[in-house]
Amino acid sequence: MKLPLKFAQILQVLPFFDSTVDRWAIEARMLRLLIFLWIFAGLAVLFSASYPEADLLRNDGWHYFKQQLLWVLIGLLMFNGIVHLPLRTTMKLGTVGLFITLAMLYFTYITGTKVNDATRWIALGPVLIQPSELIKPFLVLQAAQLFGHWQRTSWQKRLGWLAVFLLALAGILMQPSLSVTALCGITLWMMALGAGLPSWQMIGSALLGVGAAVSSVAFRDYQRRRVMSFLDPWPVQAGDGYQLVQSLLAVGSGGLGGAGFGLSQQKMFLPIQYTDFIFAIFAEEFGFVGSIALILLVMIFGTLGLRIAAKCKDPVVRLVALGSTVLIVMQSFLNIGVATGVLPTTGLPFPFMSYGGNAMLASLAVAAFLIRAAREMSSAEVIAFPRKFDSSSHTDGDKSMVKSTRLHRAREF
Secondary structure, eight states, X not given: OOOOHHHHHHHTTSGGGOTTGGGSOHHHHHHHHHHHHHHHHHHHHHHHHHHHHHXXXXXXXXXXXXXXXXXXXXXXXXXXXXHTSOHHHHHHHHHHHHHHHHHHHHHHHHHXXXXXXXEEEEEETTEEEOHHHHHHHXXXXXXXXXXXXXXXXXXXXXXHHHHHHHHXXXXXXXXXXXXXXXXXXXXXXXXXXXXXXXXXXXXXXXXHHHHHHHHHHHHOHHHHHHHHHHHSOGGGTTTTTHHHHHHHHHHHHTTTTOSXXXXXXXXXXXXXXTTTTHHHHHHHHHHHHHHHHHHHHHHHHHHHHHHHHHHOOSHHHHHHHHHHHHHHHHHHHHHHHHHTTSSOOOOOOOTTTSSOHHHHHHHHHHHHHHHHHHHTTTOOOOOOOOOSSOHHHHHHHHHHHHHHHHHHHHOOO
């Protein structure tokens, strides 16, 4: 049955009914399916992990699931818009977005809402805005522009943008949020490494980052206690080690095949089980086999992302693909590391799974950048070099080159 034209046009706004997908590169199509699978699995796990607490505190076991579903729908509309917008256009909007979210980041210190001893949110009625999450996609876009044109950028401009990045990282660190600061800092560092910046600059920036992390732990008592409890949580399982011990019990209880969907027992005791420790609930319900399957999903995502970055001809597009891949994959493994006791306990959500509208929007935006990079990976910036022939033929040649370049850039993959 053929749908009416207007209704079919409305459906195009939703990514599930996008009729242009067949013309995308194979990597872009695979990523799209992978992200949808990841989101659907995440919604199911979130429902299971959050139901008891939502039923107890909200008198509605579906509360957090319904909230997350709304953010997923909003995020998918944004996702569909980004994958159809040229990256050059998105980057122009991204510069404005970076300064807006940076201002919001520091605005939290004036009128922010304090939750769990951290001031990371701005309350807009019932909605909590978390600038430290929303700034992530804009950092990726701006870093790609800066490092992609590093050799052709003046020292004044380089220092100016590096100062903006440092302000962003410092603003996140002071909230305090060491994990998000580390994630953003490592992502920026990996993008600079991928751009081929000099080794002395890379070593210097790495030492600066390590020094900032050590100083933060040294001067903040609660962070120091977390590190000590991470080393051996069992003696302090009634205090600072409580979250990690409950998470380890959940992971260990899963065994090989898991307790079954919805049958986790530790979600009754594990704090923030549907946000930072959602992997522990997943591991308990789906066991070792399910955990390996989820890790493989993340690794496939990372492999596709690196493949796209390697095939990109434009250096800026390549860095967008690299930064997007590093951000999502590293955040996933950091979350898993915390839940399994490999890393100190930190507040970092699992992409596309943990509850939170800000994190969902940021993850979908970054994933959309990667798919858009896959669609543009065969385009390249062509630079005209002067040739020795008469002025008339030189003019015609330049016009022909410019026309060819424009056609090449406009081509969709």
